[in-house]
Amino acid sequence: QLQLQESGPGLVRPSETLSLTCTGSGGSITSKSFYWGWIRQSPGKGLEWIGATYHIGSTYYNPSLTSRATISVDTSKNQFSLRLASVTAADTALYYCAVPEIPADGDDAYDVWGQGTLVTVSS
Amino acid sequence: QSVLTQPPSVSAAPGQKVTISCSGSSSNIGTNYVSWYHQLPGTAPKLLIYDNNKRPSGIPDRFSGSKSGTSATLDITGLQTGDEADYFCGTWDTSLRAVVFGGGTKLTVL
Numbered sequence: 001q002l003q004l005q006e007s008g009p010g011l012v013r014p015s016e017t018l019s020l021t022c023t024g025s026g027g028s029i030t031s032k033s034f035y036w037g038w039i040r041q042s043p044g045k046g047l048e049w050i051g052a053t054y055h056i057g058s059t060y061y062n063p064s065l066t067s068r069a070t071i072s073v074d075t076s077k078n079q080f081s082l083r084l085a086s087v088t089a090a091d092t093a094l095y096y097c098a099v100p101e102i103p104a105d106g107d108d109a110y111d112v113w114g115q116g117t118l119v120t121v122s123s
Numbered sequence: 124q125s126v127l128t129q130p131p132s133v134s135a136a137p138g139q140k141v142t143i144s145c146s147g148s149s150s151n152i153g154t155n156y157v158s159w160y161h162q163l164p165g166t167a168p169k170l171l172i173y174d175n176n177k178r179p180s181g182i183p184d185r186f187s188g189s190k191s192g193t194s195a196t197l198d199i200t201g202l203q204t205g206d207e208a209d210y211f212c213g214t215w216d217t218s219l220r221a222v223v224f225g226g227g228t229k230l231t232v233l
Contacts, residue, residue, distance in 0.1 A: 106214070
């Protein structure tokens with residue numbers, strides 16, 4: 001069964017770029033999934049979709065982050081990544097990677113999640 | 124301010140039924156599929172319902188989803204103390220070209 005694991009620095013300085021990688025194990029991230037997404041959750045807050053990249057080559061981002069976020073996939077490494085530029089304290093959050101393995105018609109059915117990684121933005 | 128509106132909290136006694144609502148608009152719930160997640164403290168969200176009313180393997184039929192117009196509903200019957208969690212609805216928003224989530228509803232099983 002596919003499992004996901006986020007990795008990256010837990011502390012990022014303001015104005016720098018946050019870089020996270022999501023690595024799949026126990027299966028291929030491309031065998032059943034057609035899009036690969038990142039979601040974050042600020043402490044004590046709700047879920048915020050950052051964006052997702054699709055197998056057809058399209059990538060969509062939260063409009064509030066589109067100018068700063070970049071999501072890419074490296075199928076050879078069974079990984080996909082998130083880069084978020086010019087971070088501020090407001091970007092401090094638990095960052096999750098997630099993919100759908102179920103054959104859903106919707107674009108929001110993430111059934112496989114990483115455990116999440118806390119990123120703090122502070123000098 | 125979330126694009127989808129959920130009540131901040133709901134509560135009910137063990138064994139009872141609870142309904143969590145999710146209100147949106149014609150650009151999101153009105154034209155796209157809805158998913159529901161629950162999140163236990165300290166854990167990643169878990170998919171409960173997708174495509175409005177489908178359950179992933181392993182999710183008990185105590186959980187059911189429905190959609191009507193620009194609103195969606197999650198029903199949980201036979202409440203258990205282990206159901207205490209935060210519940211989120213989500214869907215694609217055609218105008219924003221993005222997935223949007225509700226603000227979350229905290230379920231308390233009294």
